[in-house]
Amino acid sequence: MFLFKKGLMVIIGSIFLSLGINLFLAPNRILDGGFIGLSLILNYLFNLKIGLMIVILSLPMFIVAWFKEKKYFYNSLHGLFISSFFIDYLRPLRYLLHLDILYSSIIGGIFVGLGTGLMLRFDISTCGTDLLxxxxxxxxxxxxxxxxxxxxxxxxxxxxxxxxxxxFLFSIFTIAAGGITISLVNRHAAHA
Structure with missing residues (x-):
């Protein structure tokens, strides 16, 4: 039952993360932090796929994890690949909504934070930034x-x-909203 719940959280968390990126951040050229943010920069400058770039940037950290932190490797590899898949698969949604950039930065941060927070409740990460x-x-x-x-x-x-x-400015709002959301999701988990 635990593995089913963990797998379900990876899928749900990945969908929230990818919706945050594709509906709110990418259409407005807003960033998140870490390897996701670097992947967004590569997308904005060179039109490279965000999910694929997250995998490529994270691979060195996962190779290190294989040798030094196998628990992290096993817990997070599926989070990396599933979330990256959904980010690229749901890319067509970018043109679905047109919100003010301030609202997009905050709502996008909440969605990314919710997706990340749900996965962190099960010790799953979506990229190698945490390991770094x-x-x-x-x-x-x-x-x-x-x-x-x-x-x-x-x-x-x-x-x-x-x-x-x-x-830069609106990315600050995104990171703040995401960080607060992650904290709330995991604080709720600690009290549940």
Whole structure:
């Protein structure tokens, strides 16, 4: 029963994540953090597939995980591939809604945060950013959350330089909304 529930959360979480990206972020050239954000930048600049780029960027971290953190590897590989599949498969939805960019950044962050949070409840990740932060934390003794914040700040700053100042500004709202949503989803799980 647990494996069924875990598999269901991967699918539901991946759908929420992909809806957040395709309905709200990508149409407005807004970023999320980490490898997802880098993949969005590559999409905006070179029209590369977001899901495929997430897989390519994450593969080195998963190779390292195979040798150092097998539990993470096994728990997250399916999250990586399923969420990346849904992100690319649901790409045609990009033209379905036309909301104000501020609303899109917040709602997109909530959807991405909800999808990510549901998967994190079962120790599933969607990309290698978390693992990179974990390795850096162990190596340098810095808090994992602080490393993720630094990575996300770097990604949206890069997006601000390469795409636009608006991309940077609205991506801040997205990351804040996503972070709050992840916290609420996992806080609720801790009390359930």
């Amino acid at each position: 932060a974990l390795f850096l934390s162990k190596r340098f003794g810095i808090n994992v959350g602080m490393i993720i914040l630094l990575i996300d700040s770097f990604v949206i700053s890069l997006g601000g330089l390469l795409i636009s100042g608006g991309t």
